[in-house]
Amino acid sequence: AAYRVRIALALKGIDYEVRTVDLRVGAHRDPVYLGVNPQGLVPCLIDGDAAFSQSIAIMEYLEERFPEPALLPKDPAGRAKVRAAAQVIASDIHPINNLRVLNYLKAELGQEQPALDRWMARWIGAGFGVLEANAGAPYLFGDAVTMADLCLVPQFYNARRFGVDLSMFPKLTAVERNLLALPAFEAARPENQPDADSPA
Numbered sequence: 268a269a270y271r272v273r274i275a276l277a278l279k280g281i282d283y284e285v286r287t288v289d290l291r292v293g294a295h296r297d298p299v300y301l302g303v304n305p306q307g308l309v310p311c312l313i314d315g316d317a318a319f320s321q322s323i324a325i326m327e328y329l330e331e332r333f334p335e336p337a338l339l340p341k342d343p344a345g346r347a348k349v350r351a352a353a354q355v356i357a358s359d360i361h362p363i364n365n366l367r368v369l370n371y372l373k374a375e376l377g378q379e380q381p382a383l384d385r386w387m388a389r390w391i392g393a394g395f396g397v398l399e400a401n402a403g404a405p406y407l408f409g410d411a412v413t414m415a416d417l418c419l420v421p422q423f424y425n426a427r428r429f430g431v432d433l434s435m436f437p438k439l440t441a442v443e444r445n446l447l448a449l450p451a452f453e454a455a456r457p458e459n460q461p462d463a464d465s466p467a
Contacts, residue, residue, distance in 0.1 A: 270455060273460075285462065287462040312325045349415050352398060352407060353413075356415075359390070412449070
């Protein structure tokens with residue numbers, strides 16, 4: 268989710284300071300961080316005295332504060348379609364495949380890694396199937412990069428981390444390739460961050 272926000276910040280040319288919250292060591296449960304973001308998740312955007320959580324809400328906030336370049340179409344129908352596609356990833360795929368769910372499946376329900384990999388593939392495949400059926404070119408909704416594209420690229424990254432077969436999604440793969448050619452997407456890649464060994 269933090270990856271999505273980094274792309275939005277880069278696309279809009281907004282300077283920001285990174286403060287790493289390493290989920291693997293439980294930094295998100297630190298009382299200091301919980302004082303800023305009571306949900307204890309990443310990302311959290313601090314702008315002045317205000318703190319915002321949830322990547323979609325953060326991207327909407329950035330869109331309203333810094334409207335150019337736009338991440339949503341001008342027309343209401345187009346905006347609704349982009350938001351729906353973004354939510355396929357942010358609401359239907361990502362939450363049930365994030366670290367806290369995978370840790371619960373492993374620690375509490377005794378699932379081994381092959382079962383976790385199947386779990387990931389099942390839900391990524393279901394969501395990607397919907398997006399594949401409606402994908403445009405060169406980006407998800409044609410010539411303009413949208414909020415949906417900002418959600419797609421990080422989800423592809425996770426899919427590859429877990430060895431998900433992406434051959435069934437040639438249109439999405441082409442969209443991802445086109446997006447990764449853009450400087451903002453390259454700058455936001457996890458391996459290009461100062462905390463490159465961190466999952467946030």
